[in-house]
Amino acid sequence: MEKKTPDNKRKTVLTTSRNSRKKRSTSYDVSRMAGVSQSAVSRCFKPGGSVSAKTRAKVEAAAKKLGYQPNAIARGLITRRSNIVAVIITELTNLNYPEVLSQLNKILGQKGIHILLFTFGSKENIDNVLDQVWQYQVDGIIAATQFTDKQIKACFERGTPLVFYNSVYADSSINSVCCDHEEGERQLVESLLKDKRKSFVVMSGPKESAVSTARTRGAINTLNEGDVSVLQLSGDYSYQSARELIREMFENKTFEPDAIVCANDTMAIGCIDALRHEYNMKVPEQVAVVGFDGVSQARWASYEVTTVVQPVEHMVEAAVNMLIERIENPESPAEKRLFAGKLIAGRSALLN
Amino acid sequence: MEKKTPDNKRKTVLTTSRNSRKKRSTSYDVSRMAGVSQSAVSRCFKPGGSVSAKTRAKVEAAAKKLGYQPNAIARGLITRRSNIVAVIITELTNLNYPEVLSQLNKILGQKGIHILLFTFGSKENIDNVLDQVWQYQVDGIIAATQFTDKQIKACFERGTPLVFYNSVYADSSINSVCCDHEEGERQLVESLLKDKRKSFVVMSGPKESAVSTARTRGAINTLNEGDVSVLQLSGDYSYQSARELIREMFENKTFEPDAIVCANDTMAIGCIDALRHEYNMKVPEQVAVVGFDGVSQARWASYEVTTVVQPVEHMVEAAVNMLIERIENPESPAEKRLFAGKLIAGRSALLN
DNA sequence: CTGAAAGCGCTTACAG
DNA sequence: CTGAAAGCGCTTACAG
Numbered sequence: 001m002e003k004k005t006p007d008n009k010r011k012t013v014l015t016t017s018r019n020s021r022k023k024r025s026t027s028y029d030v031s032r033m034a035g036v037s038q039s040a041v042s043r044c045f046k047p048g049g050s051v052s053a054k055t056r057a058k059v060e061a062a063a064k065k066l067g068y069q070p071n072a073i074a075r076g077l078i079t080r081r082s083n084i085v086a087v088i089i090t091e092l093t094n095l096n097y098p099e100v101l102s103q104l105n106k107i108l109g110q111k112g113i114h115i116l117l118f119t120f121g122s123k124e125n126i127d128n129v130l131d132q133v134w135q136y137q138v139d140g141i142i143a144a145t146q147f148t149d150k151q152i153k154a155c156f157e158r159g160t161p162l163v164f165y166n167s168v169y170a171d172s173s174i175n176s177v178c179c180d181h182e183e184g185e186r187q188l189v190e191s192l193l194k195d196k197r198k199s200f201v202v203m204s205g206p207k208e209s210a211v212s213t214a215r216t217r218g219a220i221n222t223l224n225e226g227d228v229s230v231l232q233l234s235g236d237y238s239y240q241s242a243r244e245l246i247r248e249m250f251e252n253k254t255f256e257p258d259a260i261v262c263a264n265d266t267m268a269i270g271c272i273d274a275l276r277h278e279y280n281m282k283v284p285e286q287v288a289v290v291g292f293d294g295v296s297q298a299r300w301a302s303y304e305v306t307t308v309v310q311p312v313e314h315m316v317e318a319a320v321n322m323l324i325e326r327i328e329n330p331e332s333p334a335e336k337r338l339f340a341g342k343l344i345a346g347r348s349a350l351l352n
Numbered sequence: 353m354e355k356k357t358p359d360n361k362r363k364t365v366l367t368t369s370r371n372s373r374k375k376r377s378t379s380y381d382v383s384r385m386a387g388v389s390q391s392a393v394s395r396c397f398k399p400g401g402s403v404s405a406k407t408r409a410k411v412e413a414a415a416k417k418l419g420y421q422p423n424a425i426a427r428g429l430i431t432r433r434s435n436i437v438a439v440i441i442t443e444l445t446n447l448n449y450p451e452v453l454s455q456l457n458k459i460l461g462q463k464g465i466h467i468l469l470f471t472f473g474s475k476e477n478i479d480n481v482l483d484q485v486w487q488y489q490v491d492g493i494i495a496a497t498q499f500t501d502k503q504i505k506a507c508f509e510r511g512t513p514l515v516f517y518n519s520v521y522a523d524s525s526i527n528s529v530c531c532d533h534e535e536g537e538r539q540l541v542e543s544l545l546k547d548k549r550k551s552f553v554v555m556s557g558p559k560e561s562a563v564s565t566a567r568t569r570g571a572i573n574t575l576n577e578g579d580v581s582v583l584q585l586s587g588d589y590s591y592q593s594a595r596e597l598i599r600e601m602f603e604n605k606t607f608e609p610d611a612i613v614c615a616n617d618t619m620a621i622g623c624i625d626a627l628r629h630e631y632n633m634k635v636p637e638q639v640a641v642v643g644f645d646g647v648s649q650a651r652w653a654s655y656e657v658t659t660v661v662q663p664v665e666h667m668v669e670a671a672v673n674m675l676i677e678r679i680e681n682p683e684s685p686a687e688k689r690l691f692a693g694k695l696i697a698g699r700s701a702l703l704n
Numbered sequence: 705c706t707g708a709a710a711g712c713g714c715t716t717a718c719a720g
Numbered sequence: 721c722t723g724a725a726a727g728c729g730c731t732t733a734c735a736g
Contacts, residue, residue, distance in 0.1 A: 074729035273653035301625035426713035
């Protein structure tokens, strides 16, 4: 009631809520209290703005008293820089992503950039996500998911810088940071070949995942160079899918592997559990199992998965730097950065 | 070069970048092409805006041709509704959070609300995060972390609705959604007591975590009702910390537990691995181990942790609904919602 | 260094 | 239903 309501027609729900919401103070409020112009206030909050020490002192005192913070939304409207980046990421249940996301937040935060987060299951439509992204005028996009050509083109047309994380496209005008999945897998498989393994199962992740495809390709190509038998199975990156594939294989009794190459650590863990706990087999003596990613769970004593660790910190930092470079200088040439993974010999496979 | 640059003084880096950035079309561009007023365009994009079918058709055609999307930033400036909610979350490595975050995104997304994500390690300052939050004029905050009274007061003063997730405060004017950690722990411990366990280790998480404190309190209070010996140890929710605590305990040979009550599943898994792989002990025969959370890893065959599952989906949905209710109606009374967890008997403890 | 003024792209009473 | 106009809270040439 103590509020001034000059306009007593304000009665809609929206207005009610607007009124009862405390009004935040603006640069005008500060300028009035400090006895300076509104422009002066604005300059005080702009790094490198030219203001005298005296003016700055007055403004800072007033701002503090009023609890003033510049409105980043209004600023973004006029500067066309929101300092917000969209992070689009599938499968948050993928054990690798929390680390990626956490690292992204850390590095972007250091640069004063914020994350508008979009995650989604396979069901949802990336087009919808992109619509949201345009509306929020983000400065750029980091995408850890697969886009269609059309979606990529839309980003170009709108001039929104785009960097893919672990998702590669042949088109050289597309920016990406990627782990060398194919080469990493080759190293794993070569070690298994040296260890005289003869019957291989290669267990892929989801069909639509380019990462899984690259890993599988690395495995198959390397195996084709050796004199071994190979069975390809297709899962979905999950622990459950790996267990089920093992179960099916043994029930059909069609194949007796002595090595299993999994598309990620989670599936490797699923295989190890199925082999040991359902079929009473020795890992790695009877069957060697290898994964990929280097998630923390892979190091747990019950598994100690032999795997390739992605250099997540370096990759994320590279992605962020690439994106910022392209936000600040849209003419930067496109670039693909490929990082080597590091093979870690655990106890799920005998490697010398 | 084909661009019109009426003002040839534009030469700063910022301006360069602005120019080379494709200009997105605005409601004015659409109105010009459609031959209607800009207000008409605006109304077409407002749900329930009153426009004739004819006008709407013209506007939609023009908008489509221009690839127009309303600028949510400009809209937010005038409506004072950004449709952005800040999600503030510690310890993304905590295995429970990916699920929470993914669920948050799903439910908020369904309501047309976006997430500005803030994660941080223990080092960083929540005050800094809150400064960012104010600047971005978020509609509300979901905090899965501990605030100081002063920080909570700041939210009140600015009129920013705030809902805590798994973080409780005595003050009844604070909104929160929480799992009943104390009662869940009581149930776990009672089962262990029924199972005739006599020597208990209670392994806490980080000192600053209210959740860990509640769980530990539930355990200790229940144990005090029985005739058993109790050793309290303090870790940090991590697998490593649990293994180290076990190691220290056995090296000091001060205590021989037959039951270990862990602050979360990850620590329970660490205990199981340490007991089995370092000390060659049988779990659950010699030592029973229980956790808390119900993360997917707890169900892995190597562990099958007896635990209490948090009803994450319900909790997140409750938090989102509470927040939206308070955004739309700031006068809503404060509320605390407490959800029961569900005890799942795994094979890490013998429960009947 | 400083202030007055224009303008970012919208929404929304208001008057027709 | 429609359009002209004011205004959200800023930044930034411009002129002093």
